[in-house]
Amino acid sequence: xxxxxxxxxxxxxxxxIPKAVVHRLSLYLRELQHLVREGNETTSSTTLGxxxxxxxxxxxxxLAYFGQFGHPGIGYRCPELMGEIKxxxxxxxxxxxxxxxxxxxxxxxxxxxxxxxxxxxxxxxxDCDPGKIGSKIHxxxxxxxxxxxxxxxxxxxxxxxxxxxxxxAQTVADLLxxxxxxxxxxxxxxxxSIPTGxxxxxxDLAIELEQLSFDVVNRS
Amino acid sequence: xxxxxxxxxxxxxxxxIPKAVVHRLSLYLRELQHLVREGNETTSSTTLGxxxxxxxxxxxxxLAYFGQFGHPGIGYRCPELMGEIKxxxxxxxxxxxxxxxxxxxxxxxxxxxxxxxxxxxxxxxxDCDPGKIGSKIHxxxxxxxxxxxxxxxxxxxxxxxxxxxxxxAQTVADLLxxxxxxxxxxxxxxxxSIPTGxxxxxxDLAIELEQLSFDVVNRS
DNA sequence: TAGATTGTTAATCGATTAACAATC
DNA sequence: TAGATTGTTAATCGATTAACAATC
Numbered sequence: 001x002x003x004x005x006x007x008x009x010x011x012x013x014x015x016x017i018p019k020a021v022v023h024r025l026s027l028y029l030r031e032l033q034h035l036v037r038e039g040n041e042t043t044s045s046t047t048l049g050x051x052x053x054x055x056x057x058x059x060x061x062x063l064a065y066f067g068q069f070g071h072p073g074i075g076y077r078c079p080e081l082m083g084e085i086k087x088x089x090x091x092x093x094x095x096x097x098x099x100x101x102x103x104x105x106x107x108x109x110x111x112x113x114x115x116x117x118x119x120x121x122x123x124x125x126x127d128c129d130p131g132k133i134g135s136k137i138h139x140x141x142x143x144x145x146x147x148x149x150x151x152x153x154x155x156x157x158x159x160x161x162x163x164x165x166x167x168x169a170q171t172v173a174d175l176l177x178x179x180x181x182x183x184x185x186x187x188x189x190x191x192x193s194i195p196t197g198x199x200x201x202x203x204d205l206a207i208e209l210e211q212l213s214f215d216v217v218n219r220s
Numbered sequence: 221x222x223x224x225x226x227x228x229x230x231x232x233x234x235x236x237i238p239k240a241v242v243h244r245l246s247l248y249l250r251e252l253q254h255l256v257r258e259g260n261e262t263t264s265s266t267t268l269g270x271x272x273x274x275x276x277x278x279x280x281x282x283l284a285y286f287g288q289f290g291h292p293g294i295g296y297r298c299p300e301l302m303g304e305i306k307x308x309x310x311x312x313x314x315x316x317x318x319x320x321x322x323x324x325x326x327x328x329x330x331x332x333x334x335x336x337x338x339x340x341x342x343x344x345x346x347d348c349d350p351g352k353i354g355s356k357i358h359x360x361x362x363x364x365x366x367x368x369x370x371x372x373x374x375x376x377x378x379x380x381x382x383x384x385x386x387x388x389a390q391t392v393a394d395l396l397x398x399x400x401x402x403x404x405x406x407x408x409x410x411x412x413s414i415p416t417g418x419x420x421x422x423x424d425l426a427i428e429l430e431q432l433s434f435d436v437v438n439r440s
Numbered sequence: 441t442a443g444a445t446t447g448t449t450a451a452t453c454g455a456t457t458a459a460c461a462a463t464c
Numbered sequence: 465t466a467g468a469t470t471g472t473t474a475a476t477c478g479a480t481t482a483a484c485a486a487t488c
Contacts, residue, residue: 017438018478018479019431020479022431022434023427023431025430025434026424026426026427026430026431027427029430030409030410030424030427031411034410044444044445044446045445045446046445051411052411053411055480055481055482056445057480057481057482057483058479058480058481060445060446060447060448061447061448061479061480061481063447064446064447064448068446068447070445070446070447071445071446071487071488072444072445072446072447072486072487072488073443073444073445073446073487073488074444074446074487074488075444075445075446076446088434089430089433089434089437090430090433090434090436090437090438091430091433095429095433097429104327104328104329104330104331104332104358105328105329105332107324107328108324108325108327108328108329109325109328109425110324111324112324112325112426113385114424114425114426115425115426115429117426118426118429118430120426120429120433138324158436159429159433159436165333182436183432183433183435183436184432185428185429185432189250189334190250190254191251191271191272191273197439199432199435199436199439200432201428201431201432201435203423203425203428204246204250204334205329205332205334205423206246206332206334206335206337206338206340207243207246207247207250208405208423209315209317209335209338209340209379209405209421210245210246210249210309210310210311210338211239211242211243211246211421212379212403212404212405212419212420212421213309213310213311213315213340213379213403214242214245214308214309214310215403215419215420215421216310216378216379216402216403217309217310218237218310219417219419238454238455240455241455264468264469264470265469265470266469275456275457275458276469277456277457277458277459278455278456278457280469280470280471280472281455281456281457281471281472283471284470284471284472288471290469290470290471291463291464291469291470292462292463292464292468292469292470292471293463293464293467293468293469293470294463294464294468294469294470295468295469295470296470
């Protein structure tokens, strides 16, 4: 029964991966980037864990979901593990990203250094303010939202960032999906509906402050 | 032994509340705000849950951590429940907030509507660019970072938002803590260390995109 | 070899769901 | 009363931790 167990090749999704694990994968990647900058060639689950407030067992278990990346007695080689995590997260490639809604936040995100650093390139922005359309912000062209479908298709944009007011978010989501994007990052404080097969992540910055507020009020 | 069980008054922290529960509390609050805007006076755990992709049991269980807010046969009265959640989150009051680091993101957050809507008032901003100091952005005064301690104390600022580059984040965190803030919202992509008793929430926007990327690449 | 550290199994812990008596 | 919906208990499910043989 256990004749030809396929050990080395973990093909995409045999077991479904908990969201928390994927999130920590990003944390590991970020920490590895720091470690490399500090001149480390290898690291260990203990180091990685203690820097992030996790147990060493947790780190090893998380990575074990995806394969065997460590070396007993040695630890993990930083560049190697970084490569593996990027491959798993899908950031071993460049993603073309569109931003819709050029209020304060949308405009800021067009120039957000952290996106470029991790392989996300904002290549188009959309708004309906005639004063902005046709201009470039942070070197990125601003288009009228009516041209979204064409521009998104032509530029092979696969991820969309929604920074419009809450009441416009669903409409914009529908537009982006119709234009063929695969995933949406939604900053509007509403739950948007999307077809199955499309991915979605929601970020509500006020919620983060609320979590902080709770913590402050209820700490012992 | 079970004589004088204290049933009605759930005093702060008997059992420690899972983070996930507190996060959903914010989601409930947001959804209740929408429901009220749509003209609903009451709602149910089923409605609330299905709008957020949760089971009704989950909603009731989450709320039960904090008390009995519902009415059997009727459901939850929206304004009542909103009030309770705000009280639990600590957003039944106004918080004075400072932002440190006026790059793209910091500047944008100074005018972020969502913060004000939930009771967070950005009352001071700090940078070290002489071109910005003394000016007002979105009506908020910009100070030199050297004056942080005085300004933060005088304005009774209890929450700090860090939007400086990664390498400056720890220094800024130390400054804010020394000035007497109780909580930090950190947008720099590093783990910052803070004394016990101080609260911290970290947001790395690139991580959110990485989670999206993973989802897109690994969906079935 | 001795020391370090992995990947993985078993034991623990915690969170979620299902079910239902109690209540309006 | 009948229908709706709560708060809560018990059962299930999943994630975390501890421990350790295997390996460099």
